[in-house]
Structures are given as structure tokens and as C-alpha cells.
Amino acid sequence: MLTIGERFRRPEPRRRMRDFVRGLLAPLPRKNSWTIAEHAGDAGPDGMQDLLTRVKWDDAAVRADVRELIGRQLGDAEAVLVIDETGDLKKGRHTVGVQRQYSGTAGKIENCQLAVHLVYATETTHAMLDVALYLPKSWCDDPQRRAEAGVPEQVRFSTKPQLAAAMVETAASAGLPCRWVAGDEVYGNDPRLAARLRALRLGYVLSVACSHQVSTGLGVYRADALAAGLPTAAWQRMSAGRGAKGYRYYDWSLVALPRATDNHGGHHWLLIRRNHSTGDLAFYRCWSPQRAALHTLVTVAGCRWKIEESFQAAKTGLGLDQHQNRRWISWHRWTTLAILAHAFLAAANANRNRPDPAGLIPLTVNELRHLFNKLIIEPTRRHTGPLLWSIRRRRHQARAINSHYARQALIEQ
Structure with a gap:
């Protein structure tokens, strides 16, 4: 709250902001404005709903404060900015950005909402940094849907790589x-994103498809064809980082691309990863202003998994995907507060990899959240009558049921 408190001029919204983030950190079975308000000891959900809708505050400014906090607490000159999107399955068509589209979370085409996230990753920790909602072209070209969802007039269609480049x-x-950027094929297959990163003098290790074309001294080849011709001596086995069950070992090969030159100079490579058990291949297009060792590029490639850990922690523990917000501003505010909660845990746990004299494993973000709730939140939080909240919930559900039946009766007539 010392980090973001200046974004609120009055004490009431500052208190609600504090209580809202405490609710996100708490182990509630389901997180929405109702459950968070009950956890905060409020008499009703109106205050928390107002915080997401009517109270004046700038979610982009709060994310800027989060960025400053992360830079101050976790800052590392060799840090990696990891980009990836995540999808939330939705029903209906009124939630902002929803349409039938491919979701990597579901692994298929679903009715869902997609958002591009940016995560700050160092050797020891990682924290959520920024977010951009992907608004499909069907939404951008529909004035009525935009107006109903409160999409700002200045928002225009942007691809996922364009959203990532802006963040x-x-x-x-x-x-x-930071020094590096990592991302999957959606971002590696976009040459404009790579060019923008080179202009920013940021090195990158971006996944590309097996059909990706590379220029060598002997001509232009597909990435998989180039890999097939590599001799045995071209492969080295090394770890891409720690996993839940040990180090992630793969066979790696690095091919320099001297013909891949542009106005930004630097060094281009094709990095190839081979699973030593199945033989499956993965390909990465790499660039750096200075020469980089194979081990460095492999480490950056391995950092991409850290964004999945951030998604898991934010969804299972902080309610990132549990929002019930249909409009543009409320969606961004909810997501911003989940990012704030995750950044708080990461910053508080920045020294978790120091050796423990008792032989314990380092604190995890989830364990820190559990301890913070038990030792800090619970002893100080206000409580309200559970029967009053039960009556409020049942009254609200009764009104909703009556409204649905009344609307159905009008349609049937």
C-alpha cells in the first residue's frame, strides 16, 4: 500500500484497495466482489464493486508502480522479460473480448477471453509485471459491443505480438x-516483434516453427532440415533450469547465422533443442547485441516456463481467472490487483534461495501466501455476521431467478 497508496486521494478507496488485495491473498474457495467483501467484514458487496467500476483510479498507473517495485526489489541486469498469453473460458458473448478462438490453456478452440501477460524472471524468482487484453477484430469492428463493454474509443485492433511489443x-x-526477452511461437514467428526488440537493444530467444526459414552461408533452409544435417558432435547436453522433479536436461545445438544481418547489427543464431528420450525437436530464433554463450541462450530459453508457474500461482491462489467482470475497466482493474498481489509475494520472497540452516527447502510463493494469511491477515481482519451474508446472498439469487423466469416468459409469449 505504500507503493500504490498515492494513486488514491481519499482514505476510503485506499482502505478498500488494501482489503481487496487481502481478499485475493486469502484462501477463499471462490473470489469475487461478494466473497472478498464478506472476508473484509463489509456489510455488503457494493464498496468492492464500486472499486472495480465507479471509483476513479488508473490501473495503468498502478501497474507502473508494480513495475517500479519489481525493479527495486528484484532488479537484475540479466533478467528476462517473458511473454505469453492465457485464456479464460467463458459462456455467452457479452464479456469483453470473448469469442470462439484458440486457447493454449484449453488446447483447442473454445469460447474464451485471451490476455497477453509479461513476467519478470531472474535466476532465483519471477513476478507478474503487465497485461494487455486481446480484443479480437470482430469486437473492434462492432461499435455496439464496444459501447456495451465500455471499450475506450482509442483502442484499436492489435495482434498479440503487437501487444507484447508495447508492454x-x-x-x-x-x-x-533487463537484458533478454523470451516467448513462444506466436511471438517468434512475427518478424516485426523481433525487429522491435533489436531496436530496443534487447536480446531475445523466441520459439519458431519447424518450417521457419533461416539463411546460412550455404543457402536458405528450413529449421528442421538444418537440424537433420547436424553431426553428432554439434550437440551438447545441458540443463535448461530446475524443474519440479530435477534439472531439465536436453540436447542443444547452436547454429550461427552470419547472413541474417540488419541495420541493428548484433549476432543471430538458431538454437535447437532435442529431447534425448523422444528425439522431438524445438527451435528458437536468437539475437543479442553482443556475443552470447550457448549456456546463456539455453538459460533464457528455460526461463519461458516461469510464466507458467506465475499463471498457476495467480490462478490457483490469487483468483486471476475467477473474475466475473464483463466490462473493459473492471476486467483491467481486477487483473491489475491480481498482478499486484503476485508481485507483493515475489518481492517479499526475493531472498528465498538463500541456504536454510535447518535444511528446509526455500519458501515458495504459495507457502508465503499461506503464512501471510495466517499470521497477518486473520489476526487483524474484521468479521461480520454470517447469517446476514447468507440472507443477502439468497435474496440476490431469488431476484436473479425471478428475473430469468420473467424474461423467459416474455420470450415464450
Whole structure:
């Protein structure tokens, strides 16, 4: 609250903001304005709903404060900015950005909402940094849906790589210490994103498809064809980082691409990963202003998994995907507060990899959240009558049921 408190001029919204984030940190079975308000000891959900809708505050400014906090607490000159999107399955068509589209979370085409996230990753920790909601072209070209969802007039259609480039540029322009960018094929297959990163003098390790074309001294080849011709001596086995069950060992090969030159100079490579058990291949297009060792590029490639850990922690523990917000501003505010809660835990746990004299494993973000709730939140939080909240919930549900039946009766007639 010392980090973001200046964004609120009055004490009431500051208190509600504090209580809202406490609710996100608490182990509630389901997180929405109702459950968070009950946890905070409020008499009703109106205050928490107002915080997401009517109270004046700038979610982009709060994310800028989060970026400053992360840079101050976790800043590392060798840090990696990891980009990826996550999808939330939805019903209906009125929630902002929802349509039938491919979701990597579901692994298929679903009715869902997609958002591009940016995570700050160092050797020891990682924290959620920024977010941009992906608004499909069908939404951008529909004035009625935009108006109903409160989409700002200045918002235009942007691809996921364009959204990622804007977030990375914002972070770099703000002076956040970082050197690398990592992302999957959605971002590696977009040459404009790679060009923008080179202009920012940020090295990158971006996944590309097996059909990706690379220029070598002997001509232009597909990435998989180039890998097939590599001799046995071209492969080295090394770890891409720690996993839940040990180090993640793969066979790696690095091919320099001297013909891949542009106005930004630097060094281009094709990094190839081979699973030593199945033989499956993965390909990465790499660039750096200075020469980089194979081990460095492998480490950056391995950092991409850290965004999945951030998604898991934010969804299971902080309610990132439990929002019930249909409109543009309320969606961004909820997501911003989940990012704030995750950044708080990461910053508070920045020294978790120091050796423990008792031989314990380092504190995890989830364990820190559990301890913070038990030792800090619960002893100080206000309580309200559970029967009053039961009556309020049942009254609200009764009104909703009556409204649905009344609307159905009008349609049937």
C-alpha cells in the first residue's frame, strides 16, 4: 500500500484497495466482489464493486508502480522479460473480448477471453509485471459491443505480438533492468516483434516453427532440415533450469547465422533443442547485441516456463481467472490487483534461495501466501455476521431467478 497508496486521494478507496488485495491473498474457495467483501467484514458487496467500476483510479498507473517495485526489489541486469498469453473460458458473448478462438490453456478452440501477460524472471524468482487484453477484430469492428463493454474509443485492433511489443517497450523505457526477452511461437514467428526488440537493444530467444526459414552461408533452409544435417558432435547436453522433479536436461545445438544481418547489427543464431528420450525437436530464433554463450541462450530459453508457474500461482491462489467482470475497466482493474498481489509475494520472497540452516527447502510463493494469511491477515481482519451474508446472498439469487423466469416468459409469449 505504500507503493500504490498515492494513486488514491481519499482514505476510503485506499482502505478498500488494501482489503481487496487481502481478499485475493486469502484462501477463499471462490473470489469475487461478494466473497472478498464478506472476508473484509463489509456489510455488503457494493464498496468492492464500486472499486472495480465507479471509483476513479488508473490501473495503468498502478501497474507502473508494480513495475517500479519489481525493479527495486528484484532488479537484475540479466533478467528476462517473458511473454505469453492465457485464456479464460467463458459462456455467452457479452464479456469483453470473448469469442470462439484458440486457447493454449484449453488446447483447442473454445469460447474464451485471451490476455497477453509479461513476467519478470531472474535466476532465483519471477513476478507478474503487465497485461494487455486481446480484443479480437470482430469486437473492434462492432461499435455496439464496444459501447456495451465500455471499450475506450482509442483502442484499436492489435495482434498479440503487437501487444507484447508495447508492454516490453514500456518496461524498457521506464528503466526496468533487463537484458533478454523470451516467448513462444506466436511471438517468434512475427518478424516485426523481433525487429522491435533489436531496436530496443534487447536480446531475445523466441520459439519458431519447424518450417521457419533461416539463411546460412550455404543457402536458405528450413529449421528442421538444418537440424537433420547436424553431426553428432554439434550437440551438447545441458540443463535448461530446475524443474519440479530435477534439472531439465536436453540436447542443444547452436547454429550461427552470419547472413541474417540488419541495420541493428548484433549476432543471430538458431538454437535447437532435442529431447534425448523422444528425439522431438524445438527451435528458437536468437539475437543479442553482443556475443552470447550457448549456456546463456539455453538459460533464457528455460526461463519461458516461469510464466507458467506465475499463471498457476495467480490462478490457483490469487483468483486471476475467477473474475466475473464483463466490462473493459473492471476486467483491467481486477487483473491489475491480481498482478499486484503476485508481485507483493515475489518481492517479499526475493531472498528465498538463500541456504536454510535447518535444511528446509526455500519458501515458495504459495507457502508465503499461506503464512501471510495466517499470521497477518486473520489476526487483524474484521468479521461480520454470517447469517446476514447468507440472507443477502439468497435474496440476490431469488431476484436473479425471478428475473430469468420473467424474461423467459416474455420470450415464450
